[in-house]
Amino acid sequence: MSLPLRPIAGTTGDVTAKNGAQSWFYTDVVKDHFFHPRNFMVEDAREGDYNAIGKVGSPACGDELRVWMKVDPESEHIQDFRWKTFGCGSAIASTSMASVMVTEGGGMTLEAARALKPQDIMDRLGGLPARKFHCSVLCDKALRDAINDYYRRTGQFDKIVAESARLIDPVAKVTDHDIEEAVLEGAHTLELVQQKTKVGIGNPGCLPAVEELIRFYKEKYFGAV
Amino acid sequence: MKREVYLDHAATTPMLPDVLEAMLPYLTHVYGNPSSFHSLGKNAKDAVDEARTLIASLLHAREDEILFTSGGTESDNLAVLGYARKNQAQGKHLITTQIEHHAVLEAMMHLEKKEGFEVTYLPPDRDGLVSAQQVEDALRPDTILVSIMSANNEIGTIEPIAEIGNRIQKWREVHGRPALLFHSDACQAAEYLPLDTQKLHVDMLTLNGSKIYGPKGTGLLFVKRGIKLQPLLFGGAQERSIRPGTENVAGVVGLARALAIAQRDREGQEKRLLPLREALIRGIQSSIPKTRLNGHPTARLPNNVNMSFMDIEGEALILYLDEAGIYVSTGSACTSASLDPSHVILALGLPYEVAHGSIRFTLGRSTTQEDMDYVIQKLPPLVAKLRALSPVNVEPKYFA
Numbered sequence A: 001m002s003l004p005l006r007p008i009a010g011t012t013g014d015v016t017a018k019n020g021a022q023s024w025f026y027t028d029v030v031k032d033h034f035f036h037p038r039n040f041m042v043e044d045a046r047e048g049d050y051n052a053i054g055k056v057g058s059p060a061c062g063d064e065l066r067v068w069m070k071v072d073p074e075s076e077h078i079q080d081f082r083w084k085t086f087g088c089g090s091a092i093a094s095t096s097m098a099s100v101m102v103t104e105g106g107g108m109t110l111e112a113a114r115a116l117k118p119q120d121i122m123d124r125l126g127g128l129p130a131r132k133f134h135c136s137v138l139c140d141k142a143l144r145d146a147i148n149d150y151y152r153r154t155g156q157f158d159k160i161v162a163e164s165a166r167l168i169d170p171v172a173k174v175t176d177h178d179i180e181e182a183v184l185e186g187a188h189t190l191e192l193v194q195q196k197t198k199v200g201i202g203n204p205g206c207l208p209a210v211e212e213l214i215r216f217y218k219e220k221y222f223g224a225v
Numbered sequence B: 001m002k003r004e005v006y007l008d009h010a011a012t013t014p015m016l017p018d019v020l021e022a023m024l025p026y027l028t029h030v031y032g033n034p035s036s037f038h039s040l041g042k043n044a045k046d047a048v049d050e051a052r053t054l055i056a057s058l059l060h061a062r063e064d065e066i067l068f069t070s071g072g073t074e075s076d077n078l079a080v081l082g083y084a085r086k087n088q089a090q091g092k093h094l095i096t097t098q099i100e101h102h103a104v105l106e107a108m109m110h111l112e113k114k115e116g117f118e119v120t121y122l123p124p125d126r127d128g129l130v131s132a133q134q135v136e137d138a139l140r141p142d143t144i145l146v147s148i149m150s151a152n153n154e155i156g157t158i159e160p161i162a163e164i165g166n167r168i169q170k171w172r173e174v175h176g177r178p179a180l181l182f183h184s185d186a187c188q189a190a191e192y193l194p195l196d197t198q199k200l201h202v203d204m205l206t207l208n209g210s211k212i213y214g215p216k217g218t219g220l221l222f223v224k225r226g227i228k229l230q231p232l233l234f235g236g237a238q239e240r241s242i243r244p245g246t247e248n249v250a251g252v253v254g255l256a257r258a259l260a261i262a263q264r265d266r267e268g269q270e271k272r273l274l275p276l277r278e279a280l281i282r283g284i285q286s287s288i289p290k291t292r293l294n295g296h297p298t299a300r301l302p303n304n305v306n307m308s309f310m311d312i313e314g315e316a317l318i319l320y321l322d323e324a325g326i327y328v329s330t331g332s333a334c335t336s337a338s339l340d341p342s343h344v345i346l347a348l349g350l351p352y353e354v355a356h357g358s359i360r361f362t363l364g365r366s367t368t369q370e371d372m373d374y375v376i377q378k379l380p381p382l383v384a385k386l387r388a389l390s391p392v393n394v395e396p397k398y399f400a
Helices: A028-035 A089-106 A110-114 A118-125 A130-153 A176-184 A190-197 A204-222 B017-027 B039-058 B072-086 B102-114 B132-138 B161-175 B249-287 B314-323 B343-347 B352-356 B369-389
Strands: A052-058 A063-071 A078-086 A167-169 B066-069 B093-097 B118-122 B143-147 B181-185 B204-208 B219-223 B291-294 B304-309 B358-362
Touching: A028 A089, A028 A118, A028 B314, A052 A130, A063 A089, A063 A130, A078 A089, A078 A130, A089 A118, A089 A130, A089 B314, A110 A130, A118 A130, A118 A204, A130 A204, A167 A176, A167 A204, A176 A190, A176 A204, A190 A204, B017 B249, B039 B066, B039 B249, B066 B072, B066 B249, B072 B102, B072 B143, B072 B181, B072 B204, B072 B219, B093 B102, B102 B118, B118 B132, B132 B161, B161 B181, B204 B249, B249 B291, B249 B304, B249 B369, B314 B358, B314 B369, B343 B352, B352 B358
Parallel strands: B093 B118, B093 B143, B143 B181, B181 B204
Antiparallel strands: A052 A063, A063 A078, B066 B219, B204 B219, B291 B304, B304 B358
């Protein structure tokens, strides 16, 4: 009775059903980092072991991430990077992979780490399901938060890159961050972003700027459009 | 071989061999179209008629009150959309609960947003119960439909359907509002609860095959005689033109057989599953700190355990359990495309942290005490491992 079924398109998964017909959503690399997370903070962080910390999210929104970073003051390379994550399999695997990427080969410089994109983390993971892209963005944000924290602690205020929100639609009170979130949640067209944020509905004058931002964030998080 | 423990029976059930056997002739040599006038068509039509008669007797209903559909979702949609659209001249107010299945909830929301209806979404109490008094208090002269599920698919809470139905019936008579109807989605209840539509005082009832060891893609809507529905589909005279399309003959036969077996065995199944359910609840509570049982402690389906594990996210735990061969579900964040946590857990008045960590274990005919022991043995270290990765430490006052 068994039929030769093909693997589900788009999955190069690992948890394979007995008949070989179905595979899990996650790649082998994701699974490896999820079941064997690297560099997570085992004990409570001790003062002095780390010279920068970062935090993003809250459990209310489904993900919370904290990172502790040790930067060599001479070379400004990342020597150690530890983390704790409340989140789904993708969030845990992305954070684990990011911790490997910023510390491998003697560690990244802070400037190189700041240039790390969610796409780079996803590439190393062999991809994530579309609806999980936002998970890899979180650790990227926490990393940048920690980099700013390091510069703050060392008095290099000119190197802090503020991530303050820019008001795009004063009528609907929608910021660029709101649009970024909407794109990350899968709203890739103006119409879908409007459904999520109500941007421009009472203020159509801002729509060209909104479309530009959608293109920008699509390119940033999902690669070339 | 790795041990496999399937605890996702509220998602779907494996088909019983008896059901498959009943279906097989209609998947093979009795392939006629029930609408055809030749013998092969007649044989198929006889099978559909027999199934309908059997189901009518199980529901204490008449044959012409059973409409076959493609499943629970279609039946719910047909009940809500079909009745509201056809009878909107009688009023445009609808009542449901905040913890309804999305097949009812989203149909209601659609009517509210696009078709000018008003909908009251009743909040359940902290255990997931909705009371007859709450329903009565929400009734208005322009209310035409109340839809409340018999038992909740996520937390297993059993609603007082007969009492609510009785109250609605009385209100209808006292206030002279014959258009006011009561619908209930009983998909999760059919395996364990009685389905006598007269004792339940329901005017419409949704049932499906996939939750009762029958075939997927099969369902029915009980519609009391005289009730007018606007069809969702057009194109034939089948199912009194309310649900046209060539009958799923094998599916209908399988659905009838599955429902008959479910109702025959329901008391025995309940007796067998209750101690297993309690063993799992006690086993988890005694071996893992910071958990919360969601749903009612006793007014609960005998196969449902919904537990929140604080400080971790449900999907991560599901994947760890999957690796151990334990198959469970969550209504929380990452399993749904929307990333929203379970609307049911939130409706209980519990915070997001509790909703994100909720896991549903649903037992079934194959579940044994050994399965429960295996889960209770495997679960604590997996929860501990994920908690070690987590920066969150929810205080007890938020989930007690």
